[in-house]
Amino acid sequence: xxxxxxxxxxxxxxxxxxxxxxxxxxxxxxxxxxxxxxxxxxxxxxxxxxxxxxxxxxxxxxxxxxxxxxxxxxxxxxxxxxxxxxxxxxxxxxxxxxxxxxxxxxxxxxxxxxxxxxxxxxxxxxxxxxxxxxxxxxxxxxxxxxxxxxxxxxxxxxxxxxxxxxxxxxxxxxxxxxxxxxxxxxxxxxxxxxxxxxxxxxxxxxxxxxxxxxxxxxxxxxxxxxxxxxxxxxxxxxxxxxxxxxxxxxxxxxxxxxxxxxxxxxxxxxxxxxxxxxxxxxxxxxxxxxxxxxxxxxxxxxxxxxxxxxxxxxxxxxxxxxxxxxxxxxxxxxxxxxxxxxxxxxxxxxxxxxxxxxxxxxxxxxxxxxxxxxxxxxxxxxxxxxxxxxxxxxxxxxxxxxxxxxxxxxxxxxxxxxxxxxxxxxxxxxxxxxxxxxxxxxxxxxxxxxxxxxxxx
Amino acid sequence: xxxxxxxxxxxxxxxxxxxxxxxxxxxxxxxxxxxxxxxxxxxxxxxxxxxxxxxxxxxxxxxxxxxxxxxxxxxxxxxxxxxxxxxxxxxxxxxxxxxxxxxxxxxxxxxxxxxxxxxxxxxxxxxxxxxxxxxxxxxxxxxxxxxxxxxxxxxxxxxxxxxxxxxxxxxxxxxxxxxxxxxxxxxxxxxxxxxxxxxxxxxxxxxxxxxxxxxxxxxxxxxxxxxxxxxxxxxxxxxxxxxxxxxxxxxxxxxxxxxxxxxxxxxxxxxxxxxxxxxxxxxxxxxxxxxxxxxxxxxxxxxxxxxxxxxxxxxxxxxxxxxxxxxxxxxxxxxxxxxxxxxxxxxxxxxxxxxxxxxxxxxxxxxxxxxxxxxxxxxxxxxxxxxxxxxxxxxxxxxxxxxxxxxxxxxxxxxxxxxxxxxxxxxxxxxxxxxxxxxxxxxxxxxxxxxxxxxxx
Numbered sequence: 001x002x003x004x005x006x007x008x009x010x011x012x013x014x015x016x017x018x019x020x021x022x023x024x025x026x027x028x029x030x031x032x033x034x035x036x037x038x039x040x041x042x043x044x045x046x047x048x049x050x051x052x053x054x055x056x057x058x059x060x061x062x063x064x065x066x067x068x069x070x071x072x073x074x075x076x077x078x079x080x081x082x083x084x085x086x087x088x089x090x091x092x093x094x095x096x097x098x099x100x101x102x103x104x105x106x107x108x109x110x111x112x113x114x115x116x117x118x119x120x121x122x123x124x125x126x127x128x129x130x131x132x133x134x135x136x137x138x139x140x141x142x143x144x145x146x147x148x149x150x151x152x153x154x155x156x157x158x159x160x161x162x163x164x165x166x167x168x169x170x171x172x173x174x175x176x177x178x179x180x181x182x183x184x185x186x187x188x189x190x191x192x193x194x195x196x197x198x199x200x201x202x203x204x205x206x207x208x209x210x211x212x213x214x215x216x217x218x219x220x221x222x223x224x225x226x227x228x229x230x231x232x233x234x235x236x237x238x239x240x241x242x243x244x245x246x247x248x249x250x251x252x253x254x255x256x257x258x259x260x261x262x263x264x265x266x267x268x269x270x271x272x273x274x275x276x277x278x279x280x281x282x283x284x285x286x287x288x289x290x291x292x293x294x295x296x297x298x299x300x301x302x303x304x305x306x307x308x309x310x311x312x313x314x315x316x317x318x319x320x321x322x323x324x325x326x327x328x329x330x331x332x333x334x335x336x337x338x339x340x341x342x343x344x345x346x347x348x349x350x351x352x353x354x355x356x357x358x359x360x361x362x363x364x365x366x367x368x369x370x371x372x373x374x375x376x377x378x379x380x381x382x383x384x385x386x387x388x389x390x391x392x393x394x395x396x397x398x399x400x401x402x403x404x405x406x407x408x409x410x411x412x413x414x415x416x417x418x419x420x421x422x423x424x425x426x427x428x429x430x431x432x433x434x435x436x437x438x439x440x441x442x443x444x445x446x447x448x449x450x451x452x453x454x455x456x457x
Numbered sequence: 458x459x460x461x462x463x464x465x466x467x468x469x470x471x472x473x474x475x476x477x478x479x480x481x482x483x484x485x486x487x488x489x490x491x492x493x494x495x496x497x498x499x500x501x502x503x504x505x506x507x508x509x510x511x512x513x514x515x516x517x518x519x520x521x522x523x524x525x526x527x528x529x530x531x532x533x534x535x536x537x538x539x540x541x542x543x544x545x546x547x548x549x550x551x552x553x554x555x556x557x558x559x560x561x562x563x564x565x566x567x568x569x570x571x572x573x574x575x576x577x578x579x580x581x582x583x584x585x586x587x588x589x590x591x592x593x594x595x596x597x598x599x600x601x602x603x604x605x606x607x608x609x610x611x612x613x614x615x616x617x618x619x620x621x622x623x624x625x626x627x628x629x630x631x632x633x634x635x636x637x638x639x640x641x642x643x644x645x646x647x648x649x650x651x652x653x654x655x656x657x658x659x660x661x662x663x664x665x666x667x668x669x670x671x672x673x674x675x676x677x678x679x680x681x682x683x684x685x686x687x688x689x690x691x692x693x694x695x696x697x698x699x700x701x702x703x704x705x706x707x708x709x710x711x712x713x714x715x716x717x718x719x720x721x722x723x724x725x726x727x728x729x730x731x732x733x734x735x736x737x738x739x740x741x742x743x744x745x746x747x748x749x750x751x752x753x754x755x756x757x758x759x760x761x762x763x764x765x766x767x768x769x770x771x772x773x774x775x776x777x778x779x780x781x782x783x784x785x786x787x788x789x790x791x792x793x794x795x796x797x798x799x800x801x802x803x804x805x806x807x808x809x810x811x812x813x814x815x816x817x818x819x820x821x822x823x824x825x826x827x828x829x830x831x832x833x834x835x836x837x838x839x840x841x842x843x844x845x846x847x848x849x850x851x852x853x854x855x856x857x858x859x860x861x862x863x864x865x866x867x868x869x870x871x872x873x874x875x876x877x878x879x880x881x882x883x884x885x886x887x888x889x890x891x892x893x894x895x896x897x898x899x900x901x902x903x904x905x906x907x908x909x910x911x912x913x914x
Contacts, residue, residue, distance in 0.1 A: 034666065038686050070685075159651070166648050173630050173647070173689075190630070190647060191623050194616070209491065227714065228527075229495045230707040232630075232689065249706050250687040253713065257684065260717030261799065267724050268795030268884065269788055280820025287792050288825055291858075294788050295829050298781035299836060305777040312776050316769040319776030320762040323783045323892050324755035330787070331726055331751050331885040335744050338725030342718065363737025368745055372752050379756060401748075427725065427884060428788040435780050 013043050020051060025058050033063065041070035049082060056083055065094035073102045080107060080115075089115045093123035096170055098143040098251065101130035130245075138222050139215040141255060142236040142245030143170045148178045151185060151203040155196045162190070171248050174233040177206050184235055184243045186210055212237045215244055219255045220345065226252045263345065267338060269294070269428035290428065297432040301326075301439055308443040311450055317384065318446055321393050322439070324376075328397055329404040329438035330431035332368060336361055336408030337430045344416050354413060358406070365405030373398030392449050396442040403441070404434040470500050477508060482515050490520065498527035506539060513540055522551035530559045537564060537572075546572045550580035553627055555600040555708065558587035587702075595679050596672040598712060599693040599702030600627045605635045608642060608660040612653045619647070628705050631690040634663050641692055641700045643667055669694045672701055676712045677802065683709045720802065724795060726751070726885035747885065754889040758783075758896055765900040768907055774841070775903055778850050779896070781833075785854055786861040786895035787888035789825060793818055793865030794887045801873050811870055815863070822862030830855030849906050853899040860898065861891040 012031070019028040032040060044055065044067050056064065068076065068091060080088045080103065092100045092115055104112045104127065112131075116124045126144045133139030147165045149158045158175070166172050175193065177186035186206035196205045212235045213222050226234060226249060236245045269290045305312070305322070312318060340357070377394030381387055408430050469488070476485035489497060501512065501524050513521065525533065525548060537545045537560065549557045549572055561569045561584065569588075573581045583601045590596030604622045606615045615632070623629050632650065634643035643663035653662045669692045670679050683691060683706060693702045726747045762769070762779070769775055797814070834851030838844055865887050 036666070036668070036686055163651055166652050172651075190651075194620055194629075195623050209493070211493070227707075227710045229493055232706070249689070249710075250684075253684045253706075253710065256710065256713050256717070260713070260721070264717070264721055264724065264799065265795060267721065268791045270792045270795055280817050280824060283796075283817060283821040284824035284828075287789070287821065288828060290792070291785065291788060291825055291829055292832070295781075295785060295832065298784050299833075301780045301784070302777045303840070305780070306774075309773060309777070312773040316766060316773055316776070317763075319769050319773070319779060320759045320766070322776060322779045323758045323762070323896065324752075326780045326783070327755050327758070327787075327889060327892055328748065328752060330784075330888065331748060332744070334725045334884060335727045335747070338722060338727055339740070342721065360735075360737045360740060364740040364744065367737060367741035368748055371741075371745060372748055375749070375752065376756075383760070427791060431787065431888075432784060435784055439780065 012039075013046075016043070017051075020054055020058075028058055032059075037066040038070045040067045045071060045075065052079065053082070056087060061087060061090035062094040065091050068103070069095055069099050073106050076103050077106050081111070085114060086118055089118035092127070093119050096143050096145055097123075097126045097130055098141055098245075100127050101140070104131060105135075133215065136219045137215065138213045138217040138219065138236050138247060139244070141219055141222070141251050142215075142247045143251075144245045145170045146176065146233075146235075146243075146246040147172055148176050148243065149202055151177050151179065151201070151206065153202050154198065155193060155200050155202065155205065156198040158193060158202055159198075162193075170246060171233050174231070174246075176210070176235050176243060176246070177202055178243055182242045184210060184212055184237055184241055187235070210235065212241070212243075213247070214239065220259050222247060223252045223255045223259065227256075259345070263341060267334075267341070267427045294428050294432055297429075298435075301432070301435050304436060304439050305443065308447065311443060311447050314450060315446070317389065318443075321380075321396075322442070325393070325396055325400055325438045325442050326435040328372065329400045329434035332365070332401050333404040333408035333430045333434040334427045336364075336405045337412060337427065340409045340412045344412060357409060357413070361405050361409040362402065365402035368405070369398040369401035372401060388449060392446055393442075396438070396445055399441050399445075400434075400438040403437055407434055407437060469496075470503075473500070474508075477511055477515075485515055489516075494523040495527045497524045502528060502532065509536065509539070513544060518544060518547035519551040522548050525560070526552055526556050530563050533560050534563050538568070542571060543575055546575035549584070550576050553600045553602055554580075554583045554587055555598055555702075557584050558597070561588060562592075590672065593676045594672065595670045595674040595676060595693050595704060596701070598676055598679070598708050599672075599704045600708075601702045602627045603633065603690075603692075603700075603703040604629055605633050605700065606659055608634050608636065608658070608663065610659050611655065612650060612657050612659065612662065613655040615650060615659055616655075619650075627703060628690050631688070631703075633667070633692050633700060633703070634659055635700055639699045641667060641669055641694055641698055644692070667692065669698070669700075670704070671696065677716050679704060680709050680712045680716070684713075716802070720798060724791075724798070724884045751885050751889055754886075755892070758889070758892050761893060761896050762900065765904060768900060768904050771907060772903070774846065775900075778837075778853075779899070782850070782853055782857055782895045782899050783892040785829065786857045786891035789822070789858050790861045790865035790887045790891040791884045793821075793862045794869060794884065797866045797869040801869060814866060814870070818862050818866040819859065822859035825862070826855040826858035829858060845906060849903055850899075853895070853902055856898050856902075857891075857895040860894055864891055864894060 012035070016028060016031050018024075019031065032043075035043075044052065047055070059067075068079070071079075080091075083091075092103065095103070100123075104115070107115075116128065119127075129144070130140065130142070145168055147162060147169045149161060153161070162172055162175065173190045175188050175190065176184060177188065179185050186202070186208045187210040188202065188206040192205060211225070211229060211231070213225065215236050215238055222234065225231075226247075232249045234247045235243050236247060237243055270287055340361075343357070373394040376397045377390045379390075380393045381390030384390070411430060411433070469492070473485060473488045476482075476488060489500075492500075501509065504512070516524075525536070528536075537548075540548075549560065552560070557580075561572070564572075573585065576584075586601070587597065587599070602625060604619060604626045606618055610618070619629055619632065630647045632645050632647065633641060634645065636642050643659070643665045644667040645659065645663040649662060668682070668686060668688070670682065672693050672695055679691065682688075683704070689706045691704045692700055693704060694700055727744055797818075800814070830851040832851075833854045834847040836847075837850045838847035841847070868887060868890070
């Protein structure tokens with residue numbers, strides 16, 4: 001079978017709907033539970049509240065838990081609010097602890113407190129522990145459902161232990177080895193465990209060079225590590241090397257998607273990308289704050305040009321090149337910004353050294369500035385027949401490109417130094433800053449040219 | 458042990474270097490092979506050619522193969538060219554087939570042909586098959602080293618088979634089930650296999666709802682699928698459902714990184730993000746083509762304004778608002794572009810319907826346009842004291858935002874329809890297009906106002 005296309009899901013749903021309509025609980029369960037939880041979630045999300053209430057009575061808490069794990073956390077509040085609180089608490093206890101903590105972070109505090117009170121003590125304390133970790137750290141994405149074995153067990157004992165623990169563990173493909181004080185001392189893959197002789201000791205077959213991450217580590221760094229080393233799971237430890245949890249590759253894929261989409265939307269100047277089910281009002285609400293800020297920055301540019309009204313009155317042709325110069329400043333700034341933000345995100349700039357980056361960007365600006373400047377000088381000269389005008393525009397473009405390239409690279413670097421997320425220096429923001437820089441250079445130079453009586457009005 | 462920080466790798470390297478220097482092959486092997494292949498690769502890449510040549514003689518082809526799998530394919534040509542061709546062919550035969558095909562794609566055709574001739578026949582034919590698939594499809598990222606079992610085997614037989622195959626297979630955590638004609642008929646996770654009773658038949662414990670992808674499917678869609686369903690491996694089939702290979706999650710993480718960085722760099726108008734070891738010339742070479750194209754587009758904008766020189770001569774103050782209006786058009790266009798490109802990438806727009814998107818963007822443009830337009834009208838009126846000027850700038854901003862928002866959304870959609878990658882419509886490109894649109898609206902309106910004698914010069 002291929003994975004379900006939308007229309008297949010809808011056809012399947014028709015038969016399931018009949019079962020619901022006729023109260024055929026067995027048939028509903030047979031059809032619904034046969035699907036992958038992702039498809040169950042897609043179908044569940046399309047239902048009205050009435051149908052959802054019926055589904056809650058047809059499925060057990062752990063069956064609903066599987067569905068909930070595949071629903072976007074942003075959409076989940078509604079479902080947990082409409083359910084019977086006891087039932088909701090049971091579901092939360094069944095969901096893997098990292099997802100449960102994510103869901104609770106979306107609900108209001110009173111609701112969270114009441115769910116944690118109703119829930120069985122063990123699940124509640126596991127989840128509470130995760131709620132405590134800061135967002136976007138290793139601690140916030142790890143799960144506490146992992147299997148550990150001891151170094152002095154035999155392979156046979158370890159396999160028996162695994163068979164028992166397998167149904168509840170988030171993954172059993174990497175098994176971590178701890179000592180009596182719960183210190184992480186080794187790791188063995190299930191693959192190596194299967195190949196090993198049954199009466200060997202774990203200490204003989206495990207690798208003691210186990211890679212781990214600190215609980216406070218940034219999730220983006222964890223993702224980078226997982227990708228570099230091709231791990232399926234990473235152990236999370238505290239500063240004394242006690243094992244606290246594991247992070248699995250499926251969570252890391254979500255982190256990668258989230259971080260990529262975050263960087264992308266910031267470069268475009270949208271606080272958050274719209275979702276397809278949103279209407280124009282919701283979309284406008286997300287974009288307007290940026291546009292209004294940029295509008296005021298743009299008014300600053302306008303008032304700046306206003307100061308050169310005298311110059312403009314004398315040589316109206318100057319206005320013709322404003323969008324060209326401002327536009328080129330924006331373009332080169334965005335390029336430099338993108339390179340700097342990605343370099344910071346992947347940690348490459350730390351290896352390289354900031355000073356080296358600044359020199360390189362200055363050099364890049366000089367080369368691109370010279371090329372474009374010379375090109376423009378000739379084009380303007382041949383078009384307008386005015387040698388000085390050509391020179392003015394050409395030199396302006398050249399200086400603008402050098403300064404704007406540096407600004408594009410330096411602003412995110414400065415933000416990084418100040419511990420602000422460099423991606424906040426979005427494309428439109430840098431573009432507008434560079435507009436101002438370019439206008440100052442262009443009109444400053446034009447006014448000087450005029451004073452020297454070089455420009456004929 | 459934590460993963461290796463750069464300085465730790467360097468310290469470790471010092472001891473390894475001593476071993477190399479004193480020709481202590483045993484000590485070199487003991488230290489080097491103890492490391493994770495990713496760290497081996499990082500250290501290997503920092504060496505001079507002389508040291509690399511020595512390392513080739515100290516390690517076996519399959520040990521070097523592990524190192525090569527963790528080196529960026531763009532850097533690898535040099536190494537395969539400096540080696541003895543026989544040794545290189547042996548290494549290629551040991552590397553997993555998908556990575557080997559990636560490497561061969563980087564080498565020149567004569568080299569590829571000679572490697573494939575020297576190599577053992579079986580490896581050569583496996584790799585050749587992969588070279589045949591188009592870039593960025595499921596076929597190009599799959600590996601042919603997978604384990605299959607039969608439905609009529611018992612769990613015990615299957616486990617014995619797995620133990621034998623485990624060392625060479627890319628993954629054994631998902632085991633695929635085929636029938637006599639090699640059709641894919643089921644899947645079972647190693648977890649379920651371990652829990653199952655040893656004398657059960659595979660047909661009783663496998664899932665026959667196996668999700669697979671077609672060999673020609675886009676790699677981005679495969680990544681989406683893997684992320685939605687939380688798979689660790691996906692089977693790749695031809696149109697008759699014969700199993701051809703598998704795609705594992707570590708390859709998908711690379712695809713996700715590649716696609717994200719691709720979208721990001723295109724939004725910023727850089728053909729390819731610079732790498733930290735590049736100098737200013739290399740960086741300028743990547744950015745200049747975009748800048749020169751944008752320069753010519755910018756000259757078009759300039760010549761457009763040139764046509765309104767008469768209007769500008771009469772009302773020089775008009776020039777003051779050019780960057781504001783052009784800038785706002787660029788900003789809103791980039792926002793709409795980003796939303797449309799991401800929506801197309803995730804397939805969300807296909808569910809939603811193009812028409813609905815167009816209506817929504819028109820609505821969003823109307824709301825943001827009205828807000829910014831009214832705001833600007835008042836600001837300009839209070840600043841310049843000219844009611845008609847305020848109205849002119851306000852109406853221009855409003856119309857510009859509506860048209861530019863639509864343009865930002867429609868250009869990528871059109872490109873998608875024409876089967877061009879919508880991300881090619883980069884941010885700077887859309888910004889420049891919208892510059893032109895906004896200038897036309899602004900000066901067109903200003904000229905009309907002038908004809909109606911509304912603007913006092």
